[in-house]
Amino acid sequence: MLKGGLVVVGQHVVAVGPLAELQQSYPEAPLIRKGRALxxxxxxxxxxxxxxxxxxFRGGYPGFIRHVIDHSAERTVEAAMRGLHELRALGVGGFGDIAYRPEVAEWLLENSPLPGVVYLEVINRNPLQAEEVARRVARRLSEWRARDSQVRVGISPHTPYNVSPELLKKLVEIGRLEGFxxxxxxxxSPEETELMTQGSGPLQEIPRQYGFPAYQALPGLTPVRYLAELGVLGPHLTLVHGVQVDEEEVQMLAQSGTLVVACPRSNEALACGQMPWDLYLKHRLEPALGTxxxxxxxxxxxRNEALFLWEQVDPRVLVRAATRSGYRVLGLEMPRITRGTPVSQVQSW
Ligand SMILES: [Zn+2]
Structure with missing residues (x-):
C-alpha cells in the first residue's frame, strides 16, 4: 500500500502527500513513524x-436484550456523562447517540461540546397509540431543535418489531417533513429475522417474561423487506447493523439511499454474525462505523472496530467508514487535513 505522510512545523501541518515525494521536498525533516493511518x-x-x-455482556442477542432491560434503571444522565467523557478523551469528531430517556437527550443537547446527533428512542407496539406517541415525539423534537446546541436531534424507532407499523410510518413522515x-x-440478529418472518423464537419469550404487551401480528417478511414494503427506506434513515441481509436486500438499501452503520465487535459479542461487507461494497454502499x-x-x-476487520475488509474502506461515511451519517462536513491544519486535529491509528 502507498505510504503517505505529513510535514509538520510547530503545531501545524505544512504539507500532505506520498511519503517518497515529501522526503524529496523536505530532505532535512526527521521521519517519525506513526501507525496505520493518519x-x-x-x-x-x-x-x-x-x-x-x-x-x-457476551452471549446470544436475546440474553443481551434481557440484560439491558434488567439494567434499565442505570440509563441515566450520569452514565451518559461518563460515555461523553470517554468520547472526548478519544478526540472523536462527532457521535451518533441513542437516548432511551428524554432527560439524557436534553442533557446532551445542553452539555455536549462535540457535534453529532442524539436520537430519541421510541418503543411502542400498540397501533392504537401511534397517533398520540408520534405527536408527542414531534412536539418534543421541535422544542429541542429550537435550542442552541452543538447536537442535532433525531428519532430512533428501536427495531422493526418494537414499533407498530402505524407508528413507524408516522415517525418516518415526521422525520422526512421536519428534517429529523x-x-x-x-x-x-438471526433471532430478529425468525421473529419477523415466522413470529416465533426466543425473542417471543421476552414480553411474556417481563409482562410487557405481546408482539402484534408480525409481517412474515425479513426486516429489510418489511421496511421496503412500508416505504420507509431512504436517505433520511440510517440502518444500524444490517448483518442478516441477502444481496437483494443490500440492493434495496443501496438504491433507496439508506445509510448504514456497522458495529462489528458488538455483532461478534452477541453472536449476531458478520455483516457481508463484500455485498455492500459491490452495490457501492459504504457503511459507517459505530461501537x-x-x-x-x-x-x-x-478505530478498534476498523482494526477488528483489518484483515478482512480493504483498510481504505475501513478508514473511510470511520471518517467520511460517519460524517455523512451525522450530516456533518468532514474536516480535511491540509496545509494549516493543527496537528491536534490529526488522529494516528
Ligand atoms: Zn445500538
Missing amino acids: TPPVVNAHTHLDLSTVPY PLQMHVAE DSRSSSPDLDV
Whole structure:
C-alpha cells in the first residue's frame, strides 16, 4: 500500500502527500513513524452513552436484550456523562447517540461540546397509540431543535418489531417533513429475522417474561423487506447493523439511499454474525462505523472496530467508514487535513 505522510512545523501541518515525494521536498525533516493511518478525527456513528455503566455482556442477542432491560434503571444522565467523557478523551469528531430517556437527550443537547446527533428512542407496539406517541415525539423534537446546541436531534424507532407499523410510518413522515434524521437497529440478529418472518423464537419469550404487551401480528417478511414494503427506506434513515441481509436486500438499501452503520465487535459479542461487507461494497454502499454501547463493546473507539476487520475488509474502506461515511451519517462536513491544519486535529491509528 502507498505510504503517505505529513510535514509538520510547530503545531501545524505544512504539507500532505506520498511519503517518497515529501522526503524529496523536505530532505532535512526527521521521519517519525506513526501507525496505520493518519486521519481527521474519527466519528462514532452509533452508540448508547446511557449504557456506559452497564456491564459488558457476551452471549446470544436475546440474553443481551434481557440484560439491558434488567439494567434499565442505570440509563441515566450520569452514565451518559461518563460515555461523553470517554468520547472526548478519544478526540472523536462527532457521535451518533441513542437516548432511551428524554432527560439524557436534553442533557446532551445542553452539555455536549462535540457535534453529532442524539436520537430519541421510541418503543411502542400498540397501533392504537401511534397517533398520540408520534405527536408527542414531534412536539418534543421541535422544542429541542429550537435550542442552541452543538447536537442535532433525531428519532430512533428501536427495531422493526418494537414499533407498530402505524407508528413507524408516522415517525418516518415526521422525520422526512421536519428534517429529523432517523436511526434504527435492523437485521441485527438471526433471532430478529425468525421473529419477523415466522413470529416465533426466543425473542417471543421476552414480553411474556417481563409482562410487557405481546408482539402484534408480525409481517412474515425479513426486516429489510418489511421496511421496503412500508416505504420507509431512504436517505433520511440510517440502518444500524444490517448483518442478516441477502444481496437483494443490500440492493434495496443501496438504491433507496439508506445509510448504514456497522458495529462489528458488538455483532461478534452477541453472536449476531458478520455483516457481508463484500455485498455492500459491490452495490457501492459504504457503511459507517459505530461501537454500539459499552454493554456490548469494550470501549467507544471506532478505530478498534476498523482494526477488528483489518484483515478482512480493504483498510481504505475501513478508514473511510470511520471518517467520511460517519460524517455523512451525522450530516456533518468532514474536516480535511491540509496545509494549516493543527496537528491536534490529526488522529494516528
Ligand atoms: Zn445500538
